[in-house]
Amino acid sequence: xxxxxxxxxxxxxxxxxxxxxxxxxxxxxxxxxxxxxxxxxxxxxxxxxxxxxxxxxxxxxxxxxxxxxxxxxxxxxxxxxxxxxxxxxxxxxxxxxxxxxxxxxxxxxxxx
Amino acid sequence: xxxxxxxxxxxxxxxxxxxxxxxxxxxxxxxxxxxxxxxxxxxxxxxxxxxxxxxxxxxxxxxxxxxxxxxxxxxxxxxxxxxxxxxxxxxxxxxxxxxxxxxxxxxxxxxxxxx
Numbered sequence: 001x002x003x004x005x006x007x008x009x010x011x012x013x014x015x016x017x018x019x020x021x022x023x024x025x026x027x028x029x030x031x032x033x034x035x036x037x038x039x040x041x042x043x044x045x046x047x048x049x050x051x052x053x054x055x056x057x058x059x060x061x062x063x064x065x066x067x068x069x070x071x072x073x074x075x076x077x078x079x080x081x082x083x084x085x086x087x088x089x090x091x092x093x094x095x096x097x098x099x100x101x102x103x104x105x106x107x108x109x110x111x112x
Numbered sequence: 113x114x115x116x117x118x119x120x121x122x123x124x125x126x127x128x129x130x131x132x133x134x135x136x137x138x139x140x141x142x143x144x145x146x147x148x149x150x151x152x153x154x155x156x157x158x159x160x161x162x163x164x165x166x167x168x169x170x171x172x173x174x175x176x177x178x179x180x181x182x183x184x185x186x187x188x189x190x191x192x193x194x195x196x197x198x199x200x201x202x203x204x205x206x207x208x209x210x211x212x213x214x215x216x217x218x219x220x221x222x223x224x225x226x227x
Contacts, residue, residue, distance in 0.1 A: 043218040044155070044202065044218040045218070049215060092154075094214055096168070098160070098214055098216060099157050100147075100204075102147075102156075103154050
């Protein structure tokens, strides 16, 4: 069975600081992992995904994530936060037939 | 390409009523999945339609039903609405997994409020 745990429902950083959003997964098969961002009153937008190959994945808006099988983790990072990064971020793992299992989300607040 | 579209944007219903939400997938996509996102939670999988049939279902009661049309658009129906059905309902489309692509594209959602 697949599941995702996101540690920290709220994360607050200063503008220009490092962003680190944590995601741990459980999967009975080699995982396909995703990070989505959701701005207020909007749907989900794909940031990046890991399927196979290179374990460091680069996405849009300067975000990247590293797949670590030994730690069952897929943490999202960005070297320097921008005010426009304030949103809710969801980690997801894919199951059979593209069924997505989402974490409970992390709200990122960026302070000026 | 218009992407995934959903209608209506917002909906207010009372307990016991029925509601129908609509979704048009991204061009070239034939698989539609529906998710419920309650306030403060991550999206929960309701079901998925492919070739006009329900292919997978999450842990939702039979009050939740759906349909997919020959043009791949889809409807989500909820009967006997409960207060707890208040949520953002997201539609996502994707090519069939058999084509080797697993990304899902999400629509903006329909905000359902049950009073």
